[in-house]
Amino acid sequence: MDITGRKLFVRALQEEGVDTIFGYPGGMVTDLMDELYKQEGIRLVLPRHEQALIHEAEGYARATGKIGVCLVTSGPGATNTVTGLADAHYDSIPLVCFTGQVPLNLIGNDAFQEVDIVGMARNITKYCVTVRERKELGKIIKMAFHIASTGRPGPVLIDLPKNIQTEMGDAQYPEKVVIRGYKPYESVHVGQLKKAYKILKSAEKPLILAGGGIHISGAQEALLYFVEKMKVPVVTTVMGKGALPAQHPYYIGNCGMHGRYAANMAVSRCDVLFSIGTRFNDRITGDLNEFAPNAKIVHIDIDTASISRNVVVDVPIVADAGLALEKLNEWAEPKKTKKWMEEIRAWEEENPLTMRRDKGMTPQMIMEGINQSFEEVTLVTDVGQHQMWASQYLEYGGKKQFITSGGLGTMGFGFPAAIGAKIGNPEKPVVCITGDGGFQMNMQEMATAVAEGTPVIICLLNNQYLGMVRQMQQLFYGKRYEATCLRKRNTCPADCKGPGEACPPYVPDFMAFAKAYNAHGIRVERQEEILPALREAKGYTDAPTIIEFIISSDELVLPMVKGGNPMSEMILK
Amino acid sequence: MKNRWIALYVENQVGVLAKVSGLFSAKSYNLQSLTVGTTEDESVSRMTICVTSDDITFEQIKKQLNRMVEVIKVIDLTNVPLHMKEILFAKVLNCTTAEKEEVFQIAQVFNVQVADIGTDSVLLECKLTERRNNELIALLRSKYKRIEIVRGGAVAIESISTSCR
Structure with missing residues (x-):
């Protein structure tokens, strides 16, 4: 018996085991919304903006390992998801995003709310397609879920013209689909892997660089076994944070632009760099000519195109991180790395990662407070200084998951992603570390969080500035703070060099904001208030809590490597 | 490069x-x-x-x-080893009779067809390799004031292996 496209849409979601969908209505998805009304089992979350919607789906996907599903209308609904698609594309987050579209016969007419979203999304999705025939619908949805979640995961967009949604057609949702141009790697080349292992085995100063691929592949335990067996030290990228538990003796820290001194020195001095699941982004490598200059480089990644793109590698291996590590673990034997570890420890002692403790509350103290307050937690950040402090001072690994916007660096990501993470894992506490700039980019989502009953704890570090850019202005642009002061009004002097007595009051008042949404607000200005505030916030289970930490505008993210400089040239003070 | x-x-x-x-x-x-x-x-x-x-x-x-x-x-x-050809039309305009003669000679040397002819113009139809087409264009450009070029981009296919002949 034939059914409508809208019925098949819901059937497909059910067959795929979708339990949550992030949707915003509009003229071209009313049929699909109506069909969702008639079913049970799929929860529809209504955000307040489509950009936040897709970040929520990203947070949900990262926290659960499932595919995040979005449903938005045509035109502005679709274009508002573009940032999130790009973000998910960079950070390999599996999403399936349905966009409504005007009926096929109106496409090209500049119809009301018509945009060529497939044309716009082509470069920022793993796959995107307009459904042009009702009989293709089931196959395309099946393809989308398959492509999004296999190989290197990523976002897939399906553009669904209105007439396809109502047209009758095949009721069957295919069980599997064969795509002749899409064959993700499901095995590992043992010969290459053996070669890589031999190189690692013969190294005197071996180093493992672990990226976000470890998390995507769920290879944390395999990595832990490998590291403990071989006794090789590990550095991580920002996305790889937590691949090894923070306190592990072989874990050095993050490398890269705001990495630990010891970690960057280790990269610069190692003789074998054994990298797994990383893209060698410019924030990791700095000046490519000076990156790991003495090292033979092994690169394991699921994405062929990530290998030998930014750095030339000696042993390329296309494989899933977990699969490769399991194979390596069959061979792993202890190495003598005591001397090398001592060298690394000496760098750490020379320049430990720490902030001043003499006057007032520092970001480090806030991060330490969060470390102490939670045994099990999902830690979600926005983008900026607080993100880097969170990557430096928060402890990850084990039951502490880290979710951040790594590749695209999307301000406004943090709060909605935290809501999505909480929706995916309601039992697990979710802390969103954010800044006053990034939070304001999607703070309308407080309504979503309250409505959906997601009591996330928002740790808002308020320094009254767009701090990361301000930091560059302070260090490299003669303290000309153009467009970074969030207190600035049009009555302020043009040559302002920083905050003072005469400054206008900060807007918004985040405590009043919390109150307006029936959420909780706590303002923290002193170190001794940090732990009590977090304790109080944990007690609120009905609605989110904003803890506004008032911090100094002068706090910098250090150490730092200026963009394009070698990683061994760190600004430490 | x-x-x-x-x-x-x-x-x-x-x-x-x-x-x-x-x-x-x-x-x-x-x-x-x-x-x-x-x-x-x-x-x-x-x-x-x-x-x-x-x-x-x-x-x-x-x-x-x-x-x-x-x-x-x-x-x-x-x-x-491959076979590669690119289609190219080259129109030479504002020619004198002597110039038309010369275009005919060029066509002969380059082994291309004269597809059409007018009182003061000649149309050449070429199926050459891309490089040979480039050479022809360079030659026409150096000799004549007004030429009109349209080219299609090359298509290529692998040669039949000698063992299969």
């Missing part, structure tokens, strides 16, 4: 050409020519692509193409 050739089998679907060509602009790859047409299997199109790049970039281009869902197969034709 040198010219390299790729034969690309893709799904014959709306948007695939835009996706492939979009890759070259998005990643700043230097695309020289791209032709496309359906194959013996109507659901498949074959593209002949010429790019100018160094070795590392070329490897990256092949990988980027390969990971597109719509791309079925990437064949590197750079160092493969």
